[in-house]
Amino acid sequence: MKVIVVGGGKVGYYLTKTLLEHGHEPYVIENKRALCKNIANQLDIPVYCGDGTSIGALEGVQAQNADALIAVTGRDEDNLIACQLAKRKFGVKRTVARVNNPKNVMIMKKLGVDIPVSSTDNMARLLEREVDTAAIKQILSLNRGEASLSELEIPMGYKNHGIRLMELDLPAESVIVTITRNGELIIPRGNVQLLEGDELLVVCANTALRELSEKLGLQEKD
Amino acid sequence: MNVLVVGCGPLGSELCISLEKEGHDVSVIDPDPLQFDRLPDDFSGYTVTGIPIDQDVLKEAGIEGCDACAAVTSDDNTNLMICQIATELFHVPRVLARIYDPRRGEVFRQFGIHTVCPTNLSTAAILSMLTNRESLGTVYIDCATIHFDEAPAPSSIWGRPLGHLCAKNDEESGLFGLLHADGNLTLAAPSSKVKIQADDRMIYVKVAD
Numbered sequence: 426m427k428v429i430v431v432g433g434g435k436v437g438y439y440l441t442k443t444l445l446e447h448g449h450e451p452y453v454i455e456n457k458r459a460l461c462k463n464i465a466n467q468l469d470i471p472v473y474c475g476d477g478t479s480i481g482a483l484e485g486v487q488a489q490n491a492d493a494l495i496a497v498t499g500r501d502e503d504n505l506i507a508c509q510l511a512k513r514k515f516g517v518k519r520t521v522a523r524v525n526n527p528k529n530v531m532i533m534k535k536l537g538v539d540i541p542v543s544s545t546d547n548m549a550r551l552l553e554r555e556v557d558t559a560a561i562k563q564i565l566s567l568n569r570g571e572a573s574l575s576e577l578e579i580p581m582g583y584k585n586h587g588i589r590l591m592e593l594d595l596p597a598e599s600v601i602v603t604i605t606r607n608g609e610l611i612i613p614r615g616n617v618q619l620l621e622g623d624e625l626l627v628v629c630a631n632t633a634l635r636e637l638s639e640k641l642g643l644q645e646k647d
Numbered sequence: 648m649n650v651l652v653v654g655c656g657p658l659g660s661e662l663c664i665s666l667e668k669e670g671h672d673v674s675v676i677d678p679d680p681l682q683f684d685r686l687p688d689d690f691s692g693y694t695v696t697g698i699p700i701d702q703d704v705l706k707e708a709g710i711e712g713c714d715a716c717a718a719v720t721s722d723d724n725t726n727l728m729i730c731q732i733a734t735e736l737f738h739v740p741r742v743l744a745r746i747y748d749p750r751r752g753e754v755f756r757q758f759g760i761h762t763v764c765p766t767n768l769s770t771a772a773i774l775s776m777l778t779n780r781e782s783l784g785t786v787y788i789d790c791a792t793i794h795f796d797e798a799p800a801p802s803s804i805w806g807r808p809l810g811h812l813c814a815k816n817d818e819e820s821g822l823f824g825l826l827h828a829d830g831n832l833t834l835a836a837p838s839s840k841v842k843i844q845a846d847d848r849m850i851y852v853k854v855a856d
Contacts, residue, residue, distance in 0.1 A: 480750040502724040
């Protein structure tokens, strides 16, 4: 895929490197000459020195032929405008913007950015699950971090040993997809019991993970 | 009218003062509180210090109840983002951005954002002054700035029909009409057979912004 990366700072640099490793064709636009030189030398790819929110720069990298544009500068305004220009003037199909202030995620999406990525939100969520819900292991992220498929184990000495699923008041945004017990896979209905040693696969909204953990009775007593 | 001005630099502050003089209620936002020193001591408007693209700051400055918003910070992209937030999120009826880069401004203008481009305006004014055309004046229609210039009819076209000279007119500039020595004006129409006289003056029109 031909991908334009606007912003050659740390994020832009590592993003470009990763894109290269995955076999894509990145083009970088960066304003500071020194950063441009660095990227061009280290990664050996075309770098356009200029303002990624200007038509000149986007023309310079032939944005009309790009499959995607990713704006990762430190300013939300610049990321928004780069994405809008790419989409409206150059017809780029997918636009991704780094959102530094989480408050701006909704407006970015509303104004046409296909995928706004808030690093602050993502980090907060990551930390939350590491600290709060240590027993839950995320397998797969769903719908851009909104929900996940996670694995959790019912410990030995489980206080709710034998409880039926329907007796638990689990949050609406969660579903226990499978229970693995002694090597056997169970796809549960409400009358299935939870036993110590069970391995569960759950689909749950990230905002409801804590509640799920509590309702299952997995939270450690403080 | 309740007007929100975002950016209290040289332009923003002048705008605030003018608006207040005309009797409007003004709020102004700037991230740097020192910029408010540009405003006179008896300024009755409301000043808010904060990041201009932050919705909470905009709300504090009264964007929800305002009739018009002018985004005049020094950064084009900030102005464009503020305009769009004002329109899409807060449904402000009249929104305008000052955009320095003419090409970028043109793209966003096509998407319905009203822009004022000082670069275009200055270029048009300076061009008029540098060529031997005399500026007749500027007319503002909605967000468009229209410039009129005049110059004496060059001898090379004396005797030619007016219609022939409209051929070079395009969507942004061209010959507007012919001002005769008796003070009458003939509009430049492609079908016009009026012959250009030595004492006629050519009136040119240009969409400066």
